[in-house]
Amino acid sequence: MEYLYVLLVFLGVLGYIIMTKKRKAIEYYEATKEDLVEAWEKIGNLNTPYEIPDIPLSPIDPSNIKYINSKTQLESAIKILSSAQFIGVDIEEYRENTYLGYICLIQISVFSTVYLIDALSLRRNISSLKPIFSNPNITKIFHGCHNDTQWLQRDFGIISVNVFDTQLAGKALNYEKLGLNYFWKKYCGYVMSSEYKKTMQLSRWDLRPLSIEQQKYAAMDAYYLIYLMGIMCKEMSYEQIMSIREETNKICKKEFTKVVNDEKCFKIMKNYVKNQINPQSFHVFSEVYKFLSKIAEEKNVNLEQIVKIEDLVKLSRAENENINDVKRVFSSPLISDYIGKIENIIKTSIEKAKKNFGEEKGEAKSRKEKKQERYNTFLKKFTISGKVFENCQILIPDGTLLCYANHKKVNWYLERDLAEVIREDPYTIKLKFEPNYKMNPRTGEGQRMFYIKEKKNECVVCGRADGFLRYRVVPLLYRQFFTEEYKDMCRHDVLLLCANCHENANKHCDELKKKISKDYEIPLHNFGEIHKAKEKLFSIRKNCISLNKGRKTIPENRQEVLLKNIRNFIDENPSYTEHFKGQDIWEIIIWLCNEDNCKELLKIYGDVNWKVENYDNHGKLVVEKVKDMKEFIIMWKWNFIEKMNPQYMPDSWKELFHIN
DNA sequence: ACTCCAAGACTGATAAGCGA
DNA sequence: TCGCTTATCAGTCTTGGAGT
Numbered sequence: 001m002e003y004l005y006v007l008l009v010f011l012g013v014l015g016y017i018i019m020t021k022k023r024k025a026i027e028y029y030e031a032t033k034e035d036l037v038e039a040w041e042k043i044g045n046l047n048t049p050y051e052i053p054d055i056p057l058s059p060i061d062p063s064n065i066k067y068i069n070s071k072t073q074l075e076s077a078i079k080i081l082s083s084a085q086f087i088g089v090d091i092e093e094y095r096e097n098t099y100l101g102y103i104c105l106i107q108i109s110v111f112s113t114v115y116l117i118d119a120l121s122l123r124r125n126i127s128s129l130k131p132i133f134s135n136p137n138i139t140k141i142f143h144g145c146h147n148d149t150q151w152l153q154r155d156f157g158i159i160s161v162n163v164f165d166t167q168l169a170g171k172a173l174n175y176e177k178l179g180l181n182y183f184w185k186k187y188c189g190y191v192m193s194s195e196y197k198k199t200m201q202l203s204r205w206d207l208r209p210l211s212i213e214q215q216k217y218a219a220m221d222a223y224y225l226i227y228l229m230g231i232m233c234k235e236m237s238y239e240q241i242m243s244i245r246e247e248t249n250k251i252c253k254k255e256f257t258k259v260v261n262d263e264k265c266f267k268i269m270k271n272y273v274k275n276q277i278n279p280q281s282f283h284v285f286s287e288v289y290k291f292l293s294k295i296a297e298e299k300n301v302n303l304e305q306i307v308k309i310e311d312l313v314k315l316s317r318a319e320n321e322n323i324n325d326v327k328r329v330f331s332s333p334l335i336s337d338y339i340g341k342i343e344n345i346i347k348t349s350i351e352k353a354k355k356n357f358g359e360e361k362g363e364a365k366s367r368k369e370k371k372q373e374r375y376n377t378f379l380k381k382f383t384i385s386g387k388v389f390e391n392c393q394i395l396i397p398d399g400t401l402l403c404y405a406n407h408k409k410v411n412w413y414l415e416r417d418l419a420e421v422i423r424e425d426p427y428t429i430k431l432k433f434e435p436n437y438k439m440n441p442r443t444g445e446g447q448r449m450f451y452i453k454e455k456k457n458e459c460v461v462c463g464r465a466d467g468f469l470r471y472r473v474v475p476l477l478y479r480q481f482f483t484e485e486y487k488d489m490c491r492h493d494v495l496l497l498c499a500n501c502h503e504n505a506n507k508h509c510d511e512l513k514k515k516i517s518k519d520y521e522i523p524l525h526n527f528g529e530i531h532k533a534k535e536k537l538f539s540i541r542k543n544c545i546s547l548n549k550g551r552k553t554i555p556e557n558r559q560e561v562l563l564k565n566i567r568n569f570i571d572e573n574p575s576y577t578e579h580f581k582g583q584d585i586w587e588i589i590i591w592l593c594n595e596d597n598c599k600e601l602l603k604i605y606g607d608v609n610w611k612v613e614n615y616d617n618h619g620k621l622v623v624e625k626v627k628d629m630k631e632f633i634i635m636w637k638w639n640f641i642e643k644m645n646p647q648y649m650p651d652s653w654k655e656l657f658h659i660n
Numbered sequence: 661a662c663t664c665c666a667a668g669a670c671t672g673a674t675a676a677g678c679g680a
Numbered sequence: 681t682c683g684c685t686t687a688t689c690a691g692t693c694t695t696g697g698a699g700t
Contacts, residue, residue, distance in 0.1 A: 091680090092680070093679095093680055094680080095680070095682085095683095096681095101680085143679090144678070144679060146679090146684075146685080147679060147680075147683090147684080148679090151680095167678080167679095171686095177677080177678095178677070178678070179677075179678060179679090180678090180679095198679095198680095201679070201680050202680065202681080205680085505663090509663095509664095
């Protein structure tokens with residue numbers, strides 16, 4: 001019994017010593033810049049299709065699995081590998097307890113042999129594989145080369161040149177599944193369940209010796225790759241093969257970096273925070289995270305060993321309320337020396353964040369400025385500089401006015417010697433021929449009279465003479481669905497407005513759109529927005545219910561938050577503001593607790609149960625539903641006249657004024 | 661938060677699939 | 681489990697057009 005105990009303790013201590021020794025012995029041999037440049041150049045020259053291996057399908061012979069853990073074994077393997085044209089490669093990595101993770105085993109298949117190269121005991125010698133991997137005449141076949149190539153670069157500075165990827169091939173061939181075991185089953189008649197594969201993948205590749213099972217699994221991962229490449233290439237077109245060439249070249253060129261940037265921090269934080277990430281807490285988080293990453297890297301431990309990321313996120317989001325948690329969160333002995341520094345980082349980053357937060361008012365100002373800026377660029381972009389109507393006159397041979405036109409049109413006649421210039425101001429030409437019947441003002445149709453009205457370059461509302469925008473009295477939203485007949489009817493409804501009046505007119509336009517939406521029961525917003533509105537309203541309803549029920553139990557500050565939520569909700573939406581005008585907030589809260597009331601309220605967005613298949617463009621649906629299109633057009637015209645009270649309307653609109 | 665409209669580009673959320 | 685890529689959807693942002 002005593003012996004057994006001593007033995008156990010001895011084994012335990014031995015194991016501990018071995019493990020800690022090994023873990024601390026992990027070394028990384030980064031690629032030099034020269035290595036990279038050389039490899040990139042070689043990869044750049046790879047622009048022809050792959051040679052296609054042609055080997056028969058044969059099951060693996062266990063005696064052909066060679067475990068390599070001595071230098072001489074490695075050297076003789078390299079000799080054989082150097083003469084190969086194709087090699088299959090797979091890598092097993094272990095990443096728990098280390099910052100970067102590290103390669104434990106490199107499996108290389110060649111002909112019918114698989115070498116299992118122990119990347120732990122031979123760690124210093126692995127770089128002798130470099131010539132194989134950088135040799136463009138040897139095609140390296142991976143399954144999912146993205147990770148493997150990056151790891152080879154990270155651990156041994158090995159950059160792969162001339163890589164084929166069976167996973168990418170599967171993608172190119174449009175297979176629904178891309179796992180290696182799917183291809184084994186499909187092409188090689190070898191079956192392995194996904195569950196088993198997963199357990200093996202996740203087994204301890206860092207421990208020695210590897211079990212027979214592990215060795216067999218590892219060998220299988222590399223064994224069929226060459227055969228697979230051959231058979232898949234035969235199914236692919238030239239273009240498909242070349243697309244794989246391009247893709248793998250791109251992947252192999254990727255330089256391995258271990259920089260922790262804001263983007264990465266953001267991604268990590270996003271994993272833990274479903275809702276929006278507050279810029280302040282993000283700042284705190286990323287500062288601390290970056291610092292801890294450095295320490296983790298120095299000590300080559302997994303960051304999770306230092307701190308639970310979840311805790312760090314919580315801590316960052318709590319700002320200084322929970323600063324006392326620092327000691328609890330950073331309890332790992334690995335960073336006991338740094339506690340003071342970490343506290344400092346948290347403090348300063350919170351201060352900095354607060355300062356930025358305090359500047360939010362300033363930011364709001366700059367937002368206003370930004371808005372103004374945007375408006376200015378809008379004006380710059382869309383206002384019409386110069387004259388819209390050039391009002392050149394075109395006369396027919398007897399001297400009567402045919403129409404007004406722009407220089408462009410006038411020049412068309414002049415260039416063809418169809419007219420002569422009569423006056424410079426106003427620029428007038430006389431045609432040398434009798435124009436088409438329809439264009440003749442004496443015999444033509446009344447519609448054409450439009451052309452002989454001189455059009456003024458001024459805002460039809462206020463008379464301003466610059467910075468115009470064209471304004472459509474009948475919004476294009478509807479007009480685009482009109483039949484030709486009705487499009488013709490509102491042909492002259494494009495008016496010149498100055499920017500200011502244009503903005504006002506648009507507001508009134510929106511109001512009428514809303515009214516139409518209500519009258520016709522066709523929502524302006526699409527399903528998504530209704531859905532959003534619904535969710536928002538019902539989350540507010542929850543607040544109302546809690547407030548209503550828990551006036552005594554909910555802490556006062558929480559009650560205030562809820563109340564603020566509700567108030568904001570009402571203030572932010574003009575329709576709701578209007579709806580609850582003059583009501584007491586508690587009256588509103590009680591009203592909102594009723595589900596039916598909420599449903600009623602949502603009707604301003606249209607039918608909440610709106611089915612997606614019924615969804616269509618608002619404008620289109622309205623136009624389809626309108627009974628009297630003429631009336632519809634006049635409604636828009638009157639809406640403009642009544643709301644804008646234009647003082648400088650063109651004569652062509654006069655008829656409309658007489659209706660009422 | 662947004663001033664026309666429409667199309668295309670871009671984005672974020674989400675899910676699925678795969679690797680170790 | 682985590683990290684990564686990809687696809688998709690729905691929404692937002694950007695861009696470019698604009699006549700009678």
